[in-house]
Amino acid sequence: MSTVSDSHAPSRSPIRLTLLTGFLGAGKTTVLNRLLSEPAVTDTAVVVNEFGEVGIDQLLVEAEVSDGLIELSDGCLCCSVRGELVETLERLAERRKDGRPLARVVVETTGLADPTPILAAIMTHPVLSQSYALDAIVCVIDAIGGLANLDANIEARRQLAVADRVLLTKTDLAPEAKDRLVEAVRAINSGADLIEAPQVERLAGRILDCGLSRLDGTPADPERWLGSQGRRETGDGGPRENFGADGGDVHSHGHDGDHHHHRHHDAGHRHGAIRSLSLVHDRPIEEQAVFAFLEMLSTFEGGNVLRMKGVVLTREHPERPLVLHGVRGYLHPPARLPAWREGAVRQSRLVVIGENLNLERVRDLFSAFTGGMRTDAPDRTAIEDNPLAVPGMRFG
Numbered sequence: 001m002s003t004v005s006d007s008h009a010p011s012r013s014p015i016r017l018t019l020l021t022g023f024l025g026a027g028k029t030t031v032l033n034r035l036l037s038e039p040a041v042t043d044t045a046v047v048v049n050e051f052g053e054v055g056i057d058q059l060l061v062e063a064e065v066s067d068g069l070i071e072l073s074d075g076c077l078c079c080s081v082r083g084e085l086v087e088t089l090e091r092l093a094e095r096r097k098d099g100r101p102l103a104r105v106v107v108e109t110t111g112l113a114d115p116t117p118i119l120a121a122i123m124t125h126p127v128l129s130q131s132y133a134l135d136a137i138v139c140v141i142d143a144i145g146g147l148a149n150l151d152a153n154i155e156a157r158r159q160l161a162v163a164d165r166v167l168l169t170k171t172d173l174a175p176e177a178k179d180r181l182v183e184a185v186r187a188i189n190s191g192a193d194l195i196e197a198p199q200v201e202r203l204a205g206r207i208l209d210c211g212l213s214r215l216d217g218t219p220a221d222p223e224r225w226l227g228s229q230g231r232r233e234t235g236d237g238g239p240r241e242n243f244g245a246d247g248g249d250v251h252s253h254g255h256d257g258d259h260h261h262h263r264h265h266d267a268g269h270r271h272g273a274i275r276s277l278s279l280v281h282d283r284p285i286e287e288q289a290v291f292a293f294l295e296m297l298s299t300f301e302g303g304n305v306l307r308m309k310g311v312v313l314t315r316e317h318p319e320r321p322l323v324l325h326g327v328r329g330y331l332h333p334p335a336r337l338p339a340w341r342e343g344a345v346r347q348s349r350l351v352v353i354g355e356n357l358n359l360e361r362v363r364d365l366f367s368a369f370t371g372g373m374r375t376d377a378p379d380r381t382a383i384e385d386n387p388l389a390v391p392g393m394r395f396g
Ligand SMILES: Nc1nc2c(ncn2[C@@H]2O[C@H](COP(=O)(O)OP(=O)(O)OP(=O)(O)O)[C@@H](O)[C@H]2O)c(=O)[nH]1
Pocket: 022, 023, 024, 025, 026, 027, 028, 029, 030, 031, 057, 110, 111, 168, 169, 170, 171, 172, 173, 197, 198
């Protein structure tokens, strides 16, 4: 069903897309201005979307960049102007065909935007899904209003939950709030790189070009991309699955020599139903089984999945990791990396982040399609024959 593309075909390097999110007033424009003032940031277009106050942010950003800035008209990027964003991105990709250099596009979303429909719109677009590769979702969260925003707004929690990089701002103004903010961030997103913006001189190196699509040919680092949620120690080589989930289950982080276990007993209470699940499998998996699993995941839990990312060791091409990336019920065309990074643990790792996600069901599906060891879960044939065999499945 799914076709696999080569993410490193030299003539068709995708434009790297950074989605800059963060609640109202968190400091997104400030971060953008800082990025654009850094000499390393070239061949970059910026798309800014405002909600209500058209023009103000544009003026701020324009002071730093004279070309390449596109401001979308009034409205929320995640709903009313999604079509306009798609057109803008199409136009930018077109311009590259005329020989104008364009390495990346940074889209600053409005503070109220849920980033997942924006990504889903890009992923499902026949042209954009080929010309763009998501580099990272960066969430800006500030030490003054961040905690209250997380408590009060599901959009703020979603922005944080799906982020690859979290930028803490205004810690210079409220240093006393930092520890509690970090704790709250970790309860929702334990895998993202956490960066304290006022402490960092050059931001670009920390938040840009950290995805799997590299133009300079350096080996991508799937482990870094997946964050600590995706990292696991290697086992004895036998079939094995590890599961960690925010909201009560155990996380075990061991890949970087940092062997410890966290329990987030209160995370589920304080932060509603946003959870993440890490799935690890040591043995090569048949490609078809991977796609069958993803199809089932989309069918049963697609509405609950905010984001899914993974690197898979496949039976067909064990030397070339298969990269998976999905948002909501949609899957970006899977791509193969040229090789595993030297020293990388060759195993499949998937991270599923969702809202009201049925963790048990996702775990059982993965187990069924990867030939896992769980004897109490239905196997693949049983599920394909009768989807009702999935525990918790309801109709009506
Ligand atoms: N001291 C300090 N001020 C900051 C920091 N980050 C942002 N600010 C200030 O916070 C205010 C809001 O920052 P913006 O960058 O406009 O925030 P935004 O997220 O773009 O805001 P909206 O576009 O309204 O969603 C501005 O006055 C910034 O100067 C920081 O790390 N330290």
